Amino acid sequence: MDSIDHYGEGSSMDRGRRSGLRAVSEPPGDVLALGWSLLCGLDSLEDLARWRDEIIDLHRELILGTSAVPDIASRARDGDGSGVAHPTAIATREALAAGIERMRDNGELAVDADPARLATGLTAALQGGSLLARTNRDIAPLGAALDLALSYVRSHSAR
Template sequence: MENSHAETEKRSRLTSKGKETRARIVAAAAELMFDRGVAGTSVEDVQKAAKVSASQLYHYFKEKRELVLAVIAYQTEAVLQAQQQLLEELDSFEALRAWCDAIIELQRMRQCKGGCPIGSLASELSEQEPEARVELAEGFARWERSIRTGLRSMQERGELAAEADPDRLALGLLASLQGGLLLTQVRRDTEPLRAALDMAFNYIRSFAAGVRD
C-alpha cells in the first residue's frame, strides 16, 4: 500500500531514540483504542499514557488519522505475531484444531473482553475512514493468506481432498472466527466462538482425503 510504504520510509529515517519514542506512542494508543475505541481516545489521552509532550507526539503524528493508521499496523503485527508459530505449523487437522483451541483459550483468559483487535477497529472505522478500511482489509488478507498457505500444504500432501478450495475454506474460517469473537465479546462467554470454530473446522474436516469418496 502506498501509505504503508511511505510510513516505512519515514520510520527508517528516525534515530534509535526516535523509533523507541514513536513505538511507545503507538503502543499506548493501541491499548487505549482497544479499551475505549478510537472515538473514545483523544490525542491528549495518548500523550499522557505514553508520557510524551504534545510537541513530541505531533512530531511523529501530525494528526489523529496518522496515529490511527499506525495503530492498525501495530495491531495487525501483534495479532499475527502472537499466532505466528501456530500459523506456520497450520498444515494438518491436528494443527488446525490446536490453533482454534488456542484462540478460544485466549478469549477465556481475557474474560471475553475486547474482541479482535483488528475486527474492533474495522467495525468502528470502515464506514468513516476509507484509508483505514483499506489498511484493515490488507491486515485481514495477511491473516487469511497464512491460513490458506496451511490448507494448501495439507492439500499438496494429500491430507485435504483435491476438490477442496483452500481459498474459500480459509476465507470461511476467518469469517467464522470474526463472527464468533463478536458474539463472545457481547455475551462474555466463549461458547459462540467455540461453536463458530467447531462448525468451520468440521466443514474443513469433511474434505479430508477419503471422506467424500
C-alpha cells in the first residue's frame, strides 16, 4: 500500500514510476533541435542523409549516456523540457518541408513531390523512432524508421 509523503506526491516508489514513465513517454524537444544546423541549409538528398546520420549519432549519445551535451542528456532522462518538444517538432517539420521544396525546385525531386507530406512522414519517423529507441535503449528502431522515410523521399527523385 502506497502512502502520501509530506509533499503530497505519494510514496517514493510512485514518484520513481511516474518520473520513469515521463522520461520515456515525453520526447526531449532539444534532441530534435540538435539536428537543426543541417536542416536550415537542407537542399539535397545528400544533406538529408547527413541529417539522418547526425540525428542517429546524437540519439546514440543521449540514449547510451555518452552525450557530449550532458545538460540535454539529463533533461531527456529526467523528462524535463517536455514543453519544448511539440513546438520543436513543428519547427522541424517546417524546416524539412522548406528543404524538400528546395530539392524539388532545384530539380532533385519530381515536381509532383509534396514537401508538406514528405516532411510530415520524416518528422513522424523521427518522433516514433526516437520513442522506440529510448524505450528499448537501442538505436536500431530510430535508424529503421528514418531509413524507411528517407527511401520514400528518394522514391520521388527526378533523377
